Structure formats: structure tokens, C-alpha cells
Amino acid sequence: MSVPGSRQPSPLPPASLRGAVDLSAFKARATAAPPQHTARPAGAGTPGETPAATAPEAGPGAATVPVEVDEANFPELVQLSSQAPVVVALWAQYSPESQRVRDELGADVAAYGGRLAYATADIEAFPQLAQALGVQAVPTVIAFLKGQPIPLFQGAAAPAQTRQLFDELLRVAEANGVTGTVDGAPAPPPSEPPLPPLHQEAFDALERGDLGAADAALTKALAENPADHEAKAALAQVHLMVRTQGLGQEEADRAREAAAQSPDELDPQLVVADLDAAGGHVEDAFARLVGFIGRNFGPEREAARVRLLELFEVVGPTDPRVSSARQQLARALF
Incomplete structure (x- = not known):
């Protein structure tokens, strides 16, 4: 990521996959954390309440503290x-x-x-519960x-049993739909569905920093399924990483100087737009290319448009900055 307040991009290490370009996103499976509730342990109630017999403090293989x-x-x-289901031993x-x-x-x-x-319930101390549940003998175990x-x-x-x-x-x-936890214990993570084989191949390649292998796997995935939107977005991100990989401060400064001196020269504008996008300044990248498209015609205009659409894929089609830039692009084209 770039330093706050700075326009210099830092290198994008493929293995970390962080920042504006997050190639691990297509692997993520969003899961909502279930709500948690801490049950009141026996003996920790209101003053004057009779402490109940408790099992040892919970731990790996230990008994949990009952209510x-x-x-x-009872309510x-x-x-x-x-x-969460409540097991009650009467x-x-x-x-x-x-x-x-x-x-x-x-x-x-x-x-x-x-x-x-x-939870545990002494039927002599709370006979109403036993009567309501029709309990005729102990021990009886019921769940709620x-x-x-x-x-x-x-x-x-x-x-x-x-x-x-x-x-x-x-x-x-x-x-x-009852999937919460109690006593502050974390819910076990849901099992994550496996990635399609070529997606997994690409992810593994990115983890070891092999951008070429990731590109090949994603390109093959798109050839097999042109509607694979995750592969398309990931491939755009890989291409951006390839284009910006190894660019140091000197190269970045030269590119920015050339872009400032020659606003209608395509190559410097593309390089700086890539640097801005990779550094998290996506609005600047979009504005640069939209401006170039509005001032130029012919093959260079089309090349800038194609690059802009690829950067849209990098950021994500639902991002509001992409929606705004699409409107600006339409005005520049028509």
C-alpha cells in the first residue's frame, strides 16, 4: 500500500495479496459470525441466591459450568x-x-x-418444571x-448414545436456524466449499509468487467458461501486478513526469494509471484515463478504454467509484 499522503506506490508482493489489489478475494467465502450469549453460571446470580453445585471449569475435555x-x-x-440448544439435566x-x-x-x-x-434443575427445588414437563423419574435429560x-x-x-x-x-x-454459541465459546468455522480446480491452481501460484502460472490457470478457466466472473476479475488483477511488478521509485517518478509533460501520450498515462490503481488511488487512475479518452480518438483512445475497463474489474463492478467512472466514461465517449 502507498504511504498515507504520498503518491509513491510500494511494490506489490504477490504472496501478501493485500491492499487495493487483493487477489485472494476470489477465494474468500463470506460468513457471518453468529451472535454470542454468555449464560449465567450457577452461583453467580443475585445476592442471596443459593449457589448450585457446579462442575469443574470448562476446558478441553472438562465439564462445563451449568446453570x-x-x-x-427459567424465562x-x-x-x-x-x-443455541439448551440441555437440561433434571x-x-x-x-x-x-x-x-x-x-x-x-x-x-x-x-x-x-x-x-x-443447565441443571433440582426437581425438589423447582417442582413446577418437572410437572410441566411430565417428568416422573430422575435422572431425565431434556433439551430446549x-x-x-x-x-x-x-x-x-x-x-x-x-x-x-x-x-x-x-x-x-x-x-x-439456531446456530449460535454460549459461554463466549467461538462457533466452529463452517466448512468452506472447495475452489474450482483452476481457481485453486491460480491461488496456489499466487501464494508462491508465480504470476505466470496464475495467469495461465485463470486464462484457461476463462477459455473453459467465459462467464466465470471471478476468474475474469482475478486475471485483471494479475495483469496489473505483472505491469507494476518491480517498479521502483525512480521508474515511478519518471513515469509521472512523462505523463505530466505529455498528457496526450498514451504509454505514460497507462503506466501512471496502473501505479495509482495499484497504490489504492483508484479514482485518480480512473480520472486520468477518462480524461485521455475524452481528448483523443483512434486506436490510442480504444487502448485507454480497454485498460480502464480492466481496472474496473480490478476494483470490482459494484464499487461506487466504478459506477461513477462508468458514467464519466459514457460522457467522454458520447
Whole structure:
């Protein structure tokens, strides 16, 4: 990128692919980060609230810290289930088996990296919940998804069965648009669809700085599919990098001086327009070529028009600066 306030372009290292010319853009797959919500851990509630039994602090393979459900925070739990499925283990003091399941389930939930929330409910302290859910024995494990209860299992379950149930729960959640996370855990990145083979070949070539191989792969991609807009844009960017590669300060200064002294000489105008575009001054590049087109006719005018259209591809057809320059070009031509 150019230094702020300066018109001198710095070299464009192909491997970094940064700045006005970002050749990795055609590989990017935009994904929106899901919202996050921090569940209130047991024992961290309002003053006077009875601390609940908690599992060890979450970590790799460790149990997650559960929320102990009561009448006050139950609406919050239901609301949370619109962001991520909430697994609720119902237990009782009189049932050691239910306490064991309650504690062990925390590690199973933690293995999902925040994609599941975990809560526990003492049916003796909150009998209304057990009655509303029709729970007749503990341990019973129920999930909430978008406010709706989903029975999972009653009694003890083998770890493999638990994972299978949780996997299915997450599939149902995803089908219903519930893909958030809890406890600040990052959502696992979505799998990225593979690039078409020639696009991947071009990207790999750019990563190792081989502009010739990238050009060849993208040219072949366009020959096979002339409507491949990503390949067309990437090829325009590669061409710009080839034209500006290795231009140092002396060459840039000479080009600018020649362009200033001979405003109607094509080659200096093309070089400086490339330098401006590569350095991020795309409006200056567009204005230079539009001005040349408005003053000239014949083959040189057409060459400037073709270069301008190629720079439009570099910047991107939806960029407002391109839309403005297209209007100016139309006025210059007609």
C-alpha cells in the first residue's frame, strides 16, 4: 500500500495479496459470525441466591459450568434456546444416580465447544418444571430449542448414545436456524466449499509468487467458461501486478513526469494509471484515463478504454467509484 499522503506506490508482493489489489478475494467465502450469549453460571446470580453445585471449569475435555434452573431464571433459559440448544439435566438430592449423570453430562456438553448450553434443575427445588414437563423419574435429560422442550433420555445413557443424541439435536437446531454459541465459546468455522480446480491452481501460484502460472490457470478457466466472473476479475488483477511488478521509485517518478509533460501520450498515462490503481488511488487512475479518452480518438483512445475497463474489474463492478467512472466514461465517449 502507498504511504498515507504520498503518491509513491510500494511494490506489490504477490504472496501478501493485500491492499487495493487483493487477489485472494476470489477465494474468500463470506460468513457471518453468529451472535454470542454468555449464560449465567450457577452461583453467580443475585445476592442471596443459593449457589448450585457446579462442575469443574470448562476446558478441553472438562465439564462445563451449568446453570441451575429456578423459577426466576427459567424465562432466560427459554430465550437462550433461540440462540443455541439448551440441555437440561433434571436431578434430585435423593437420587445419587441423577447427581452422577448431572455432573458427567457437563463434560459431554463441553465437548461441543459452546454450541450447546447446559443447565441443571433440582426437581425438589423447582417442582413446577418437572410437572410441566411430565417428568416422573430422575435422572431425565431434556433439551430446549426455540422455547420447545425435546425429550432426550431418562436414566443413565452411554457416552456414545449421548453424543449421538446431541449430534442429532444440533442437526435439528441448524435446520431451524439456531446456530449460535454460549459461554463466549467461538462457533466452529463452517466448512468452506472447495475452489474450482483452476481457481485453486491460480491461488496456489499466487501464494508462491508465480504470476505466470496464475495467469495461465485463470486464462484457461476463462477459455473453459467465459462467464466465470471471478476468474475474469482475478486475471485483471494479475495483469496489473505483472505491469507494476518491480517498479521502483525512480521508474515511478519518471513515469509521472512523462505523463505530466505529455498528457496526450498514451504509454505514460497507462503506466501512471496502473501505479495509482495499484497504490489504492483508484479514482485518480480512473480520472486520468477518462480524461485521455475524452481528448483523443483512434486506436490510442480504444487502448485507454480497454485498460480502464480492466481496472474496473480490478476494483470490482459494484464499487461506487466504478459506477461513477462508468458514467464519466459514457460522457467522454458520447
